[in-house]
Amino acid sequence: MAQFYKPQSRATKPQRLTEQQVVGLDHQGRGIIRTATGVRFVPGALPTERVTITVQGKHDAQLERVQTTSKQRVTPLCAFYEQCGGCDLQHLALSAQREHKQQVVAEILAKFGQVEAQQWLEPLAGDDWHYRRRARLAVHYDAKRQQFKMGFRAPKSKRITVIDACVVLAENLNRLIPPLQLLLPQLELVKQLGHVELIEFEHQVVVLLRLREWPNESDQKQLQQFAAHYEVAVWCDTEQQLAPLTASNPLSYRTVGASINCSPTNFMQAHRQLSEKMVEQALTWLDIQPNDKILELYAGSGNFSLPMALAGAQVTAIEGVASMVEQLKANAHNAQLSIAAFCTDLEQPWSRQAWSQEQFTKVLLDPARAGAPQAIKEVATRQPQKIVYVSCAPDTLARDAKVLKDNGYTLKQAQVVDMFPQTHHIEVITLFERE
Ligand SMILES: C[S@@+](CC[C@H](N)C(=O)[O-])C[C@H]1O[C@@H](n2cnc3c(N)ncnc32)[C@H](O)[C@@H]1O
Numbered sequence: 001m002a003q004f005y006k007p008q009s010r011a012t013k014p015q016r017l018t019e020q021q022v023v024g025l026d027h028q029g030r031g032i033i034r035t036a037t038g039v040r041f042v043p044g045a046l047p048t049e050r051v052t053i054t055v056q057g058k059h060d061a062q063l064e065r066v067q068t069t070s071k072q073r074v075t076p077l078c079a080f081y082e083q084c085g086g087c088d089l090q091h092l093a094l095s096a097q098r099e100h101k102q103q104v105v106a107e108i109l110a111k112f113g114q115v116e117a118q119q120w121l122e123p124l125a126g127d128d129w130h131y132r133r134r135a136r137l138a139v140h141y142d143a144k145r146q147q148f149k150m151g152f153r154a155p156k157s158k159r160i161t162v163i164d165a166c167v168v169l170a171e172n173l174n175r176l177i178p179p180l181q182l183l184l185p186q187l188e189l190v191k192q193l194g195h196v197e198l199i200e201f202e203h204q205v206v207v208l209l210r211l212r213e214w215p216n217e218s219d220q221k222q223l224q225q226f227a228a229h230y231e232v233a234v235w236c237d238t239e240q241q242l243a244p245l246t247a248s249n250p251l252s253y254r255t256v257g258a259s260i261n262c263s264p265t266n267f268m269q270a271h272r273q274l275s276e277k278m279v280e281q282a283l284t285w286l287d288i289q290p291n292d293k294i295l296e297l298y299a300g301s302g303n304f305s306l307p308m309a310l311a312g313a314q315v316t317a318i319e320g321v322a323s324m325v326e327q328l329k330a331n332a333h334n335a336q337l338s339i340a341a342f343c344t345d346l347e348q349p350w351s352r353q354a355w356s357q358e359q360f361t362k363v364l365l366d367p368a369r370a371g372a373p374q375a376i377k378e379v380a381t382r383q384p385q386k387i388v389y390v391s392c393a394p395d396t397l398a399r400d401a402k403v404l405k406d407n408g409y410t411l412k413q414a415q416v417v418d419m420f421p422q423t424h425h426i427e428v429i430t431l432f433e434r435e
Helices: 094-113 177-186 188-192 217-230 274-286 305-310 322-334 375-382 394-406
Strands: 016-025 031-035 038-042 050-056 060-068 134-142 147-153 160-162 193-200 205-211 233-237 242-244 252-255 258-261 293-297 314-319 339-343 362-365 386-391 409-417 427-434
Touching (some): 016 060, 094 409, 134 160, 134 177, 134 188, 147 177, 177 193, 188 193, 217 233, 274 305, 274 386, 274 427, 293 305, 293 375, 305 314, 305 322, 394 409, 394 427
Parallel strands (some): 038 060, 205 233, 293 314, 314 339, 362 386
Antiparallel strands (some): 016 031, 016 050, 050 060, 134 147, 147 160, 193 205, 233 242, 386 427, 409 427
16 A cells, blocks of 8 residues: 655644733734734733733634733623623723724724724714624524524534523513523424524514424414514524514614614614614715715615605615615605615626716715725716715725725714624724815
8 A cells, every 4th residue: 555654743732821911902802912923812811911821823822811900801791701702892891892993993994095084983882782683593403312502603613602691682682582492492393493583673573583494383383372472573584485474563673764664684783773873973974965966885775775865865775685675665665755776786897887877976885894895996986075984894994995095085084883892893984075
């Protein structure tokens, strides 16, 4: 048999380093330490602290002990903080979390966009706990052991941290976790359950079950009893259909001056109070005048479109998901507003889009994490007076901001929207103006 050279295993004992100085926080909320062998990123460590770490991989390290504690360190509220990893900034005081988020955005804008905001507004904040109006819970059923797990996935892992409460989830949703943990393993559908979503709408709390097939009669009966008892609607999302299994009120959420009807799988801003406040800020910056023609990109079901039209603008709204475009049109119709809405993939050039031939005075865009690499070039060449850019990813915002800067725009104002307190996730709203 042929023999091949096999290098010796390089596995060594994990290296332990004591008295390490934390010099900053990175954009994922991890402490930064400069060791003799390079930079290490340490979840849970805070600037000014001296800590003991165990080195893992090339740049990561695990926090073992805090030797000198930061004044900004607070005791995490959540019992699952160590295992869950969802709210990874809970050990940092809230005011410091917000300061950190603003600093991260400013640094990334300067480094990757060569852009500086002329003015930062105070972060927009709402409830710091029990603020989330939507959560997706991972599930796993071990048929052999008849073991059911429901919770959140641990960081960088498929492991499920079983929880019986979540400190950032709206109380309306939080109370459903223990009874669902009891009910679901008793149902036949547990064997084909993909995940569970809990969503708080304006007049209805929804438990959405992701399934392969529609539930059998016995399961349906038990789910109906559950729904009646907890005053929720159970919806099922199979490959064939998305529909309520129990009685359900129409699903909607509030925006400034209007209700937005939507389906349980449509995008909805995460924070139950801050969505409207963020829309108000956008309206203030846009300063809508009677002749304004506004182009809105990544419009969803109309969260910004309806308030802009109510303020008197002529709105053209673009969204990539066809069902949301239809929803947006219906929402505009219900509010007796005239909004031109189109389904377009904004990753593609606009040359064939008839809507793009119009002259727009102002643009509002609210892309997903990937930002708007193609759309921003198209916007910049059209030279609207004002651009309001809402972002949940400072790195792609910085890349797109550079395109605007190169095309004569100045970043007049910026504001962190604390849409995800206790976590490192960042939302920011920005106003660019043509010089
Ligand atoms: C952050 S959400 C914002 C939605 C809306 N502005 C709101 O406040 O509810 C981003 C939206 O962009 C849409 N989207 C993502 N990629 C897209 C693309 N390539 N073309 C068009 N729309 C896209 C998503 O479907 C989603 O509705």
